[in-house]
Amino acid sequence: MYNILIVDDEPLICEGLTALLSSSGINISHIYNAHSGYEALDYLRLENIDLLVTDIQMGSMSGIELMQQAKIIKPWVQVIVISAHETFQYAQLAIRLGARDYLIKPLNSEQFMSSVRHVLLHMDKTVRDQDELMSDLREHFHMQEPLPGRTTLMNRMLAADTRDREAVIEELRKQYETNIEGPYFAVVKMKLDLASDSRALSERDELLLQYAALNISNELLDAEWDHQSFYSPDQAICIVIQWNEERYGDSSVDKVNQLEMIGRSLHFNVHKFLGFHAVVGISQILKGSDFLGEVHAQADKAIQWSSEYKDHYVFYYGDFKWGVQTEEEPTEDEIAAQNNMIVERSSKYIHQNYAQKGLTLNEIAQKNHVSPNYLSYLFKKKTGYNLWEYVIKLRMEESKRLILNTDLRRYEISEQVGYESPEHFSKIFKKYFGISPSEMKK
Known part of the structure; x- marks a missing residue:
């Protein structure tokens, strides 16, 4: 069953789309309505949202900004954008951020429902029994390595000591029409954690799983990214992502956040389709093909951190402090001290700013010079709290204090603890305490 979030600052549109979806026959569990981007973010943080349907122009937070924040919180959430503006620039940016469709108001009911069904249909896959999964892979996937000559050249291009890199790039262009132009590059590497399976997998089955993982990576990236995916000699999937000057110069999209997404x-x-965890290492973004070996080495180093963090799976090279001269891994004590400092600074910043309207995980992460993904992991590990649950805890405790000790009205308390809408504040309050603000006052 699906959870759908509809976001529009016009309540009638939310009500109309809710009624349409409710009578559609689709297997829907909950339909949530939000009238601003900030309300929508709370639903995304607190509920298991599968599909986000959002207007593109709304008050203090646009649909584009909401999409960016939603993808940081849950990159797998599917998005359909609705807009009164048939503007190519808006549509292009929405698609670049991963929107599955861009619909123009006034909405055609059949077109909207067709779009929703199409998106949900592509989500409607679950992890099956491992034996059934392997049987399907053996039936539908072939053992043949895709373009082995191209794979050899791609790995040669990324080797740290490649002296003829430009010649290799030219050979890739001529033989395989593979254009490596950049000038900005990053590398993402993914390794399947097959050791977690209790059974011994044959070499053939491991190759089938690797091929399936390669197909998943291509399906995820093909529409939106200029990338090349291929096998790495260390039994990983390697993805080279590149940007030209124009795409990289677009400051409306944070590139590092997108790599983490x-x-x-x-x-x-x-994990959803194959039933295995994958460990992912992400490099920084460097300019120039001379640095292809460097970004590849960074992705390898990032992935090595999985040995220190067994319960974490996505690692960005820039999150870890290396020796300035030697780039040696820090000691365990240095790692612990660094992580404690990040959590302490974050906690202090949250205490000072929890009542700020529009406070986001991205903002807190930027203040601490780490990625939102790594900050979320560290905060939960050190404090036991999901980071946003901690923000809500502080807001709710302060609102309870104000209700019991002052004569402030609901809208005034809502304002003081960081909520735009008194109605939305009341929903969060009741979810947290089990009673409404007025019931607590009585």
Whole structure:
């Protein structure tokens, strides 16, 4: 069953789409309505949302900003954008951020429902029994390595000591029409954690799973990214992502956040469809083909951190502090001290700013110079709280204090603890305490 979130600052549109979906016969569990981007973010943080349907122009947070934040929170959430503006720039940016469709108001009911069904149909896959999975893979996937000559050249291009890199790039272009132009590059590497399976997999089965993982990576990235995916000699999937000057110069999209979204989506989808965890290493973004060996080495180093963090799966090279001169791994004590400092600084920042309207995980992460993904992991590991649950805890405790000790009205308390809408504040309050603000006052 699916959970759908509809976001529009016009309540009548939310009500109309809710009624349409409710009578559609689709297997829907809950339909949530939000009238601003900030309300929508709370639903995304607190509920298991499968599909986000959002207007593109809404008050203090646009649909584009909401999409960016939604993809940081849960990169696998599917998105349909609705807009009164048939503007190519908006549509292009929405698709670049992963929107599955861009519909123009006034909405055609049949077109909207067709779009929703299409999106949900592509989500409607679950992890099956491992024996059934392997049987299907043996039946539908072939052992043949895709373009082995191209794979050899791609790995040669990324080797740290490649002296004829430009010649290899030219050979890739001529023989396989593979254009490596950049000038900005990053590498994402993914390794399947096959050791977690209790059975001994044959070499053939491991190759089948690797091929299936390669197909998943291509399906995730093909529409939106200029990338090349191929096998790595260390039994990993290697993905080279490139940007030209124009795409990289678009400041409306945070590139590192997007790389992390790719990493988390790869892990999520491999686990969902194949039943195995995947460990993902992500490099920084460097300019120039001379640095292809460097970004490849960074992705390898990032993936090695999985030995320190057994319960974490996506690692960005820039999150870890290396020796300035030697780039040696820090000691366990240095790692612990660094992580404690990140959590302490984050906690302090949250205490100072929890009542700020529009506070986001991305903002807290930027203040601590780490990625949102790594900060979320560390915060939960050190405090026991999901980071946003901690923000809500502080907001609710303060609102309870104000209700019991002051004569402030509901809208005034809502304002003081960071909520735009008194109605939305009341929903969060009741979910947290089990009673409404007015019931607590009595």
